[in-house]
Amino acid sequence: MKNTALITGASNGIGLELAKIHASKSHDLVLIARNKSKLEEIKKELEEQYKVSVYLIIKDLSEINAAQEIYNETTEQNIQIDYLINNAGFGDYGMFTETDWNKELQMINLNMTTLTHFTKLYLQDMVLRGRGKIMNVASTAAFQSGPTFAVYSATKAYVLSFSEAINNEVKDKGITITALCPGATKTGFQDVAAMNDSKIFKSKNLPSAKEVAEFGYASMMKGKTVAIHGIMNSILAFSSRLIPRAIVVKVTRIVLDKA
Template identity: 55%
Template sequence: MNTTHQGQSKQTALITGAAGGIGYQLACIFAAHDYNLVLVDRNGVKLVEIAIKFQEEFGNLVTNIVKDLSISTAPEEIFTELQLANIKVDVLVNNAGFGIYGLFHETDLATELEMLQVNLVCLTHLTKLFVKGMVEQGEGKILNVASAAAFQPGPLMAVYFATKAYILSFSEAIANELEDTGVTVTVLCPGSTESAFHERTGMAGSKLLKGKKMMDAKTVAEVGYHALMKGKTIVIPGFVNKLLAKSVRFVPRKLVTKIVRNMQEDK
């Protein structure tokens, strides 16, 4: 754990997957709003660069934790490190996640098990660890990053879509349970977003993305941040994404699945 300190702010936000994409943009927003930060990512070099940048620009207390969240012990290790450092987390942002593209019977099992650990198990574990303290103190905020993929099955990314559906359902359920505790849960469901995600998954050439203009990560992060501050439960950035998410409820599931398959294909 590495801490960079120049000044003191009132609350602390923990953000996973903070080295790039939506996670990095969320970190920028929290820094600009005078939060202390706990940044978690496996890219330690990038985290150091970010901490120095935030120190120079905003004077934040930035704590870097370099962890591979696909390892099952990572959430408990993060929680223990922060307890030992006497750092209280007021806002938990479960942003880390990745996908894999291809037919389920052909994709790599080890990679998919790691994806389940990062996207689903780690998110649940971290939420479990930190939410108790939030309830005890009578305040706290949790932002879980799902996807517009959460609203329908996703052939060619079957496991990824399923993990996002879990995040949506889980977040809605505990948001209900936490009513009147002072703790709110927001689930952010962005559509396709400009980031390295699509190149890593191997779906950059799909009909869904080819030649399409995507929302930038900064805009998605801003929408998510403001929804979190307002205590909203579900936020879907972009009118078209909202429309698509709502419309699938009125179309037979088998047809929805066929449409998604067609959009995901690369020819």
Template identity: 50%
Template sequence: MNPKNQRKRKKTALITGAASGIGYELAYIFALNDYNLVLVDRMAHKLAEVTDQFCKKFGILVKPVVKDLSVQTSPEEIFNELQQEDIKVDVLVNNAGFGIHGLFNETNLNTELEMLQVNLVCLTHLTKLFLKDMVKQGEGKVLNLSSAAAFQPGPLMAVYFATKAYVLSFSQALACELEGTGVTVTALCPGPTESAFHERTGIAGAKQIESNNMMDAQTVARIGYRALMEGKTVAIPGLKNKLLAEIVRFTPRKLVTKIVKSMQEVK
């Protein structure tokens, strides 16, 4: 990405986890709307393919950044690299994340620590780094990928659900703090979505996956993008997910937790 050419365009969006799933679809929408892109992903080959595709199809400037966001130093490295190249980020999309399924006392600690780093720490770190310039400029947008999982505890995916609850709470608090600054923060809270997430997590055979008419990643991305552009604080794709998010507020927590556990069980 040439910084001089980058300045000719109005906006640049940085998207993590951009090589597949919701991240890819969000990147596609931003490209369609004439944004330059900084695409971050750990999968170098897929990221190169996406970069080449977008450059040819949209004629935009795309900077690929191959990073494993479970590594603690990654956020600073990304920020410093963009600073050195004089690339201004107008929109930050913290999309990267993953889950793990199983009883907490049996799951792998190292995997869960990596999950905390990606889903929660890295998201917070990147937001901290890029938000300062946005506030200084008086404009900017942050989209954080939370989940419908954020609204209740999640037995058999206890750590994942907890990380998404953090993302939702963090996003809502920041949105309030930033009122009047020209900067907005949006939390996107999709339900089960068609992607490779379920296979990697190990819940492809769970009741809620097999019985759920999952929304496709493209639809989720469109809803998220529209909410971001409108400055909404929380976006929950799908009427069913919206209703469930409300219902759990008025249902005894112990009952909600048991219901979620039964839905998380793999046949």
């Protein structure tokens, strides 16, 4: 049986790699992003290589009611969403008093509001069918406050907490919710967030988007609730619960500061 996955932020990075993985298993896709030409290239490549159906929706997911509009479209097209992957998101780097409010508002809408609305809409259908999987892409930033990255870290803390809670609510209904928590990864994220000069992204040993996507997809299929990519990231995430928060915040500031 084919399982159709809806993937947001599918034009590059982890979202694109997740689309390739899902298509390689002969499953269909609904891909969402703002870049029409890029999505059309991906659609052609995946359909030709894997003989699957790829439905495209060009949308800015930071817009209010974006999730409802997309849900309405997939319903009208009789597309059943079996896997929902809320991957789209972005950050903004800098002191909170100096960052741009409009960009932060878009971030809040995308990282939290649209993700939550998508989850509510498609989860209700999954409950009726008694099956389905959802993966919400959070971050290792979810485990501690992030000076110079304050709003982004807060949005990802929300995603993690939300995903864990909803997973508990539906665990007996044939559905799993996975919060994928990658650390710094080789994607275009740091360009949008304007943090190429930060110490954390200066590392030459960052994992690729493909590595993170493979880990995340496997974790979703296993039904893991929280999937932290990388041994060191796992150690740091859980050690932050044992160390006084004031110290964790100070250390995080050092790591996020410019090199």
